[in-house]
Amino acid sequence: MVGGTTIVETELLLRVLAFIPKDAHLSPAWEARSRLGAVYGGERAGFDEDRLHEALETLANRGFLERIFVERLTTCPTCESHAINVHEACVTCGSSNLKRIVTYFHFRCGFVGPEGAFAKDPGGLRCPKCKGLLVDLGTDHDSPGVMFECAKCAAMFQNPEIGVRCLSCGAAFTAGAVDELHHRDVFSYRLTSRGDAALARGAIENEFA
Amino acid sequence: MTELVHRVIVTLDSYYVWSMFAALPRLMSSSSLLFWLIVYIFVRFQFPNLALYAGYFLGRRWFEPPPYKRYAGNQPLISFLIAGRNPGTSIVTCIESILRSNYRNIEIIFADDKSTDNSIELARQFERKANVRVIGNANHSGKAANLNLAFMFARGEFVFILDADSEILPDTVDNMLPYFEDPTVAGVSPSIFVRNPSDSFLTRCQQMEYVMSYVMAQLWRDRLGIIVTLSGMGTLFRMTALRHIGGWDMGLGDDADSTIRLRKARWKLRTSLRAHLLTEVPVTLKHLTSQRARWTRNMIKQRVRKHRDLGSFRFGLVNGLMWYDQMLNRVIHPYLFVGLPILALVLFRTTDIPVLFVSLYGYTTFFFALDLLIARDMTRRGPSLGNFWVIPFYSLFRIPILCVRLTQILRELLMIDPWHPYVPRRIWDAIPHH
Ligand SMILES: [Zn+2]
Ligand SMILES: [Zn+2]
Ligand SMILES: [Zn+2]
Numbered sequence: 001m002v003g004g005t006t007i008v009e010t011e012l013l014l015r016v017l018a019f020i021p022k023d024a025h026l027s028p029a030w031e032a033r034s035r036l037g038a039v040y041g042g043e044r045a046g047f048d049e050d051r052l053h054e055a056l057e058t059l060a061n062r063g064f065l066e067r068i069f070v071e072r073l074t075t076c077p078t079c080e081s082h083a084i085n086v087h088e089a090c091v092t093c094g095s096s097n098l099k100r101i102v103t104y105f106h107f108r109c110g111f112v113g114p115e116g117a118f119a120k121d122p123g124g125l126r127c128p129k130c131k132g133l134l135v136d137l138g139t140d141h142d143s144p145g146v147m148f149e150c151a152k153c154a155a156m157f158q159n160p161e162i163g164v165r166c167l168s169c170g171a172a173f174t175a176g177a178v179d180e181l182h183h184r185d186v187f188s189y190r191l192t193s194r195g196d197a198a199l200a201r202g203a204i205e206n207e208f209a
Numbered sequence: 210m211t212e213l214v215h216r217v218i219v220t221l222d223s224y225y226v227w228s229m230f231a232a233l234p235r236l237m238s239s240s241s242l243l244f245w246l247i248v249y250i251f252v253r254f255q256f257p258n259l260a261l262y263a264g265y266f267l268g269r270r271w272f273e274p275p276p277y278k279r280y281a282g283n284q285p286l287i288s289f290l291i292a293g294r295n296p297g298t299s300i301v302t303c304i305e306s307i308l309r310s311n312y313r314n315i316e317i318i319f320a321d322d323k324s325t326d327n328s329i330e331l332a333r334q335f336e337r338k339a340n341v342r343v344i345g346n347a348n349h350s351g352k353a354a355n356l357n358l359a360f361m362f363a364r365g366e367f368v369f370i371l372d373a374d375s376e377i378l379p380d381t382v383d384n385m386l387p388y389f390e391d392p393t394v395a396g397v398s399p400s401i402f403v404r405n406p407s408d409s410f411l412t413r414c415q416q417m418e419y420v421m422s423y424v425m426a427q428l429w430r431d432r433l434g435i436i437v438t439l440s441g442m443g444t445l446f447r448m449t450a451l452r453h454i455g456g457w458d459m460g461l462g463d464d465a466d467s468t469i470r471l472r473k474a475r476w477k478l479r480t481s482l483r484a485h486l487l488t489e490v491p492v493t494l495k496h497l498t499s500q501r502a503r504w505t506r507n508m509i510k511q512r513v514r515k516h517r518d519l520g521s522f523r524f525g526l527v528n529g530l531m532w533y534d535q536m537l538n539r540v541i542h543p544y545l546f547v548g549l550p551i552l553a554l555v556l557f558r559t560t561d562i563p564v565l566f567v568s569l570y571g572y573t574t575f576f577f578a579l580d581l582l583i584a585r586d587m588t589r590r591g592p593s594l595g596n597f598w599v600i601p602f603y604s605l606f607r608i609p610i611l612c613v614r615l616t617q618i619l620r621e622l623l624m625i626d627p628w629h630p631y632v633p634r635r636i637w638d639a640i641p642h643h
Contacts, residue, residue, distance in 0.1 A: 091336070091342070092340075103358075103361070105348075105350060105354055105357070105358070107459065107635075107636045107639035107640060108459065108639050108640050108641060109455070109458060109459065110353050110354055110357050110456065110457050110458050110459040111357060111455065111456065112354065112357040112358045112360070112361050112456075113361055114361070129455040129456070130455075138635075139635075139639065140639050142347075142348050142350075143347060144344070144346045144347050144348065144350070144354075144358050145344075145345065145346065145347040147344070147362075154364070155364070156342075156361070156362045157342050157344075157362070158342070158343070158344045158345060159333075159336065159343070175337065176337065
């Protein structure tokens with residue numbers, strides 16, 4: 001585009017420069033249905049959002065605008081959509097059908113089991129191994145921690161995998177999914193002195209001219 | 210000069226060496242009490258070994274694993290359970306040894322007893338790569354509690370308990386599983402060898418001690434059906450048997466107690482000569498004595514207190530006899546060994562005492578060396594001949610252990626400081642003590 005800007009494009013870039021609030025940022029608003037996941041409110045000024053974003057990036061590349069980092073979005077490695085769903089997944093089969101399990105450890109007999117293994121009794125929980133009562137957490141029993149059980153394959157584990165499903169293209173990722181995901185940064189934009197000058201002059205000159 | 214050397218040799222040869230072997234029979238014939246004591250010691254300690262050797266040379270196949278039937282070509286899932294607190298890099302060696310096993314249908318569960326070092330991170334690096342689960346206990350709870358925690362996650366038909374300081378060999382599981390073709394077998398222990406014999410004089414001695422006291426003694430106990438302990442360093446259990454006894458109890462150490470409870474429930478226990486396991490033993494005297502103090506106190510807690518009902522023969526003749534043998538061997542013998550020289554002092558002229566000592570020393574050293582040579586042949590992994598130089602000094606290693614036993618048996622019987630940090634205090638206080 002550098003050096004070969006058409007008249008139509010130059011006109012669009014000038015209109016976009018004029019759209020940037022004076023002495024302020026043009027900030028994005030989150031919008032799940034948009035292609036980028038965020039919009040810059042171009043519709044009320046008659047801009048197509050995609051073309052507006054393209055123009056903002058062009059102006060930033062050419063030094064008329066400054067980018068201010070807002071957030072890094074995670075996107076689908078297959079289709080680049082930001083409409084991805086992150087969930088806890090089974091370490092064995094990848095299913096997201098997990099049950100959280102509170103575990104208890106009974107001091108006097110050593111039994112460790114899920115909450116469901118203890119019978120509910122008016123006085124507390126009743127230990128299936130020694131039939132004793134668990135009355136006071138910390139004095140006669142404690143909890144080794146919260147664990148997960150997979151409803152699909154019955155595997156039990158403490159640290160679930162992270163699973164990802166792309167709601168746009170349907171792709172699913174489990175083992176090592178987090179390392180595979182792509183990212184896209186979202187910015188606010190602000191006029192630079194060069195942008196101010198161009199706006200005052202009403203002309204965008206080629207930066208290498 | 211040559212005359213002096215000659216005189217020394219003649220003196221040693223004609224007096225010390227010969228009289229060393231001759232003195233004992235001579236002294237034995239002079240007192241019937243001493244005679245029967247020596248005969249008793251021989252029968253209890255050397256006879257089982259001799260019978261074992263005879264059995265080995267007559268029928269080696271008795272010592273090989275039985276043939277596969279059900280489990281031929283059908284590998285049941287084995288859950289490896291490791292419970293540890295601050296094992297450090299040992300946990301990596303341990304897990305890697307399991308992953309190198311020829312046996313493939315496995316899962317590994319490491320319950321970390323709230324380690325204060327980076328053990329849990331070291332173990333977690335395996336979680337993505339293999340069928341390894343790392344469970345970090347939210348509280349420091351002791352080994353038995355963490356075995357139970359890991360046990361809760363186990364899905365195998367069999368459960369292999371492995372110490373973080375131990376490692377298995379590629380064929381260890383293959384040499385244990387066939388014993389479970391007998392559906393009444395609850396657990397099979399491997400032959401346990403020292404991994405770090407060259408670390409110190411003490412570890413060299415422990416290498417010899419393990420071969421005789423754990424491998425060979427376990428073998429003749431296996432033949433007699435009186436295995437008392439399936440070692441916590443490593444043992445393969447049948448899941449249903451462990452479920453049957455409700456896992457591990459608290460406050461008594463983990464292995465002998467669960468073994469005795471399996472015995473009481475009339476399960477059969479075996480050991481495998483061909484399944485080998487390597488374990489790291491204490492290098493310094495301080496660590497060795499504190500380990501043995503713990504073992505001794507747990508031994509008294511289990512045998513004298515919790516499981517004294519075995520002595521009533523309520524759980525059968527064999528279990529009853531085994532209990533009386535344990536009382537003699539583990540509780541009374543240490544005092545007998547100290548009492549014997551004192552008794553001799555009363556019975557004989559004082560000049561005979563050094564002769565008696567030298568004689569006993571000569572006999573025990575000679576037989577011990579012989580035992581070790583045979584054990585090397587039987588196990589194919591005994592101490593190397595290069596380590597045999599410690600044999601004459603082996604008694605030096607036994608002295609601190611004997612001292613620990615003598616004091617700790619008394620302290621435990623008299624209930625002096627019964628708590629050991631092996632179990633955290635808050636839990637100890639909630640356990641009913643027998
Ligand atoms: Zn209980
Ligand atoms: Zn699953
Ligand atoms: Zn996608």
